[in-house]
């Protein structure tokens with residue numbers, strides 16, 4: 339007697355629930371995209387072939403009907419089980435947030451796309467609607483409670499980096515992608531050496547060369563409208579090329595974009611919309627012909643590393659330390675050549691777009707507010723001489739300049755959505771709220787930087803709050819544009835050195851204003867959130883100062 343179709347539907351449904359409760363609900367599966375994807379095709383094909391071979395009639399119609407019934411009932415019950423769990427039983431079920439985001443991160447992704455790839459603003463809107471704790475995914479919370487920043491990112495944090503770090507540059511290895519704390523700590527030691535106080539002093543000369551080059555170009559274009567964001571990007575990128583490979587990309591000199599810059603930016607463009615569903619990124623990279631730019635970026639870095647290994651620069655660069663570790667460090671992990679290639683890409687990505695975004699926003703505010711520009715020029719005229727021996731040291735102490743940099747980082751953090759972390763298995767308690775274990779959490783920098791509970795007159799650009807009016811910084815601990823703790827920015831001092839040096843030089847030597855028809859809103863409204871910011875243009879005029 340033939341088995342009724344209902345029985346097959348029953349089996350499919352049972353398997354659906356069982357695979358959810360026995361497999362998908364446990365642990366991490368973000369790197370299994372390809373296997374799961376293939377299983378969804380191969381298992382039905384295998385089922386079809388088995389029924390055809392061993393079924394009662396051996397007919398194609400029977401085999402395909404039964405396969406369809408099992409597959410459909412499996413799929414429906416799997417997704418129903420997932421949805422039911424996420425809404426009614428998940429440990430985050432009582433946290434507020436839009437219902438569609440509780441179901442699936444695909445809905446977050448589509449929200450990001452429809453709202454112009456500005457996740458930090460999307461999340462900000464959700465916080466205004468739902469409060470300090472917002473469930474932005476089935477297993478994800480965005481938190482603006484000030485206490486969360488230190489607990490999630492601070493020195494003693496028990497949180498670790500989220501799955502996103504495995505996916506975003508798969509299959510690369512690099513310091514910032516490393517989720518294992520012991521391995522991260524061991525690699526971080528090499529980077530810390532490369533950024534010691536002595537090394538930083540050695541890098542001053544390199545920074546100066548590119549600041550000089552930028553000044554020459556601004557001189558040559560004095561009084562003309564130019565895209566400041568693009569020139570700042572050339573500047574930051576040239577310095578990072580010098581740091582990573584011991585040779586710049588010559589973009590300031592040539593005034594044209596190097597191929598690597600567009601490769602990097604095109605490669606990063608997908609990160610914005612795909613961050614909520616980052617498991618798709620490794621899947622894409624395993625498809626031949628897909629994710630071309632990212633693959634080319636890695637290929638370029640591989641070739642450059644090979645070239646860099648052929649010579650020793652006169653003064654050490656970052657790679658002097660990395661190559662030394664590969665050859666001489668007793669820890670064998672540094673022998674893996676993938677570290678050099680991945681860290682090479684990391685120098686470029688981490689060091690260029692962050693600095694560019696900050697410089698661009700500093701000059702947005704200087705062009706918008708002539709009184710801030712004049713006050714900065716006064717400070718510099720009285721305490722600083724461009725090109726002097728003590729130039730870098732003097733600028734460290736320029737209070738107004740440093741206040742301006744802090745304000746730019748507060749209102750326009752270069753990683754505006756914050757950083758994804760996972761809570762420890764026992765969970766954490768933030769402001770009496772228990773955040774369960776193994777939940778993805780983030781503290782959106784852009785929103786927190788604008789909270790009246792953290793800063794007095796939060797929406798205003800007030801450099802003095804950082805020295806003369808400390809009462810205007812209500813929650814000091816939330817200001818972490820470089821992140822904090824063991825995974826905080828290792829290049830912070832180099833970044834600050836560049837920002838101070840180039841800002842001081844320009845303000846001392848040029849008048850700055852918006853070009854006709856420009857008011858800087860394009861920069862604020864059209865830049866996209868791709869983890870760092872993909873900047874829109876901003877046309878400024880730098881005119882040689884009349885003395």
Ligand code: HEM
Nearest residue numbers: 513514685688689692693696819820821825827828829833
């Ligand atoms: C305004 C300038 C900069 C800002 C705002 C900034 C910000 C940040 C932030 C927020 C992180 C944490 C990322 C995460 O956890 O996913 C980070 C990490 C990092 N940054 Fe920066 N950065 C800047 C400049 C630089 C520069 C010039 C370099 C030089 C190469 C650099 C190298 C790095 C590296 C290597 C990491 C990874 C550290 C680790 O995982 O231990 N950054 N940065």
